[in-house]
Amino acid sequence: MPPLTNGQGALSPRAIPEAAVARLAVYLRVLSGMKEQGITTVSSEELSVAAGVNSAKLRKDLSYIGTYGTRGVGYEVEVLIDQIERVLGLTREQSVAVVGIGNLGHALANYGGFPGRGFPVTALFDVDPDLMGVPVGGIPVNHIDDIASVCAAKEITIGVIATPPAAAQVVCDRLVQAGVECILNFAPVVLQVPETVEVRKVDLAVELQILSFHQARRADSAPSGETAPQPRSNGRVNGSPRHSVENRPNGAVVRR
Structure with a gap:
């Protein structure tokens, strides 16, 4: 022990x-x-x-x-x-690969906060032929068939999966075969990995659902008779135009 x-x-x-x-x-x-x-x-x-x-x-x-x-x-x-x-292991050199260069992958590759925290993104992968060799955040996109060789050359320690759900397990398998033992998964699927591989899952939809639960619980616990503020849109309240009211000295009411 x-x-x-x-x-x-x-x-x-x-x-x-x-x-x-x-x-x-x-x-x-x-x-x-x-x-x-x-x-x-x-x-x-x-x-x-x-x-x-x-x-x-x-x-x-x-x-x-x-x-x-x-x-x-x-x-x-x-x-x-x-x-x-x-x-936290931040005294060791880390190197991050992002797989799946869609909207999320682009955002991750371009995020400037990772290098300063000790997590530079050094490799990008996708299957779109139009993306091959195109720099994103200054890093050229490689084909996923090259995961093993590029991960070895770049000494990748962390793999980030930002692919559609159907491709996530295949990508995960390739990263594991390339020797990557830490994976951050944004795809809404449960990945099957060896015990030696650490996976962290980020599911934004689940987080929003949790927030929705807390919002609903607060609404249910509100005192009887109280209602939540109604949303405003384009100067309207509850779907009707919003007016300001001015009382004139002669008793007339003017709506603006």
Whole structure:
């Protein structure tokens, strides 16, 4: 059985709860912003407010990586950034491939925020012959038949699947065969992968459905007699033209 700690009081990455890992990524984003602003130390209360969690949960999360701060001072921003980056594996070189250069693939390839976070997109793949060799975000598009050779040459560590659902499993299989062990899947399907491969699924429709559920629950719990505000469109309320009303001194009412 592998050790649960790294010998320095911190849990090994595999022993940290997944929910805590997700929050560590949020803390890192917040801390990076603080560093850019010249902030050198931060209290747990300040960091928890900025990250949108309670301070007790934040301190628990940071204890997983072996850091407890200094009483009366808090945490050194730069040191904490280094610790979180090490736990999240961001001190290693990453290289990302995007498969499926439709609207979503184009957006991902052109997004400038990935390189700064340590995830440069270095390879693009599609099956459309009109896209072959065309640069998107400065990177030429390759055919998916070349996934194995290009992934080896570019040392791809993460594959992003942005294909239609029917093609996702085939693409996933090719990425796995090319040695890619981390996959981010935007296709609304469940991928079958070996146990050694980590898959994260992003389904925007599901997220919208969850938001719809919360909206419906709030509406159902509203006090009787209260109604939600009606949407406005082109100066209309409930489908009728919206007027301003002005009372004149002579008692006349003028609608505008």
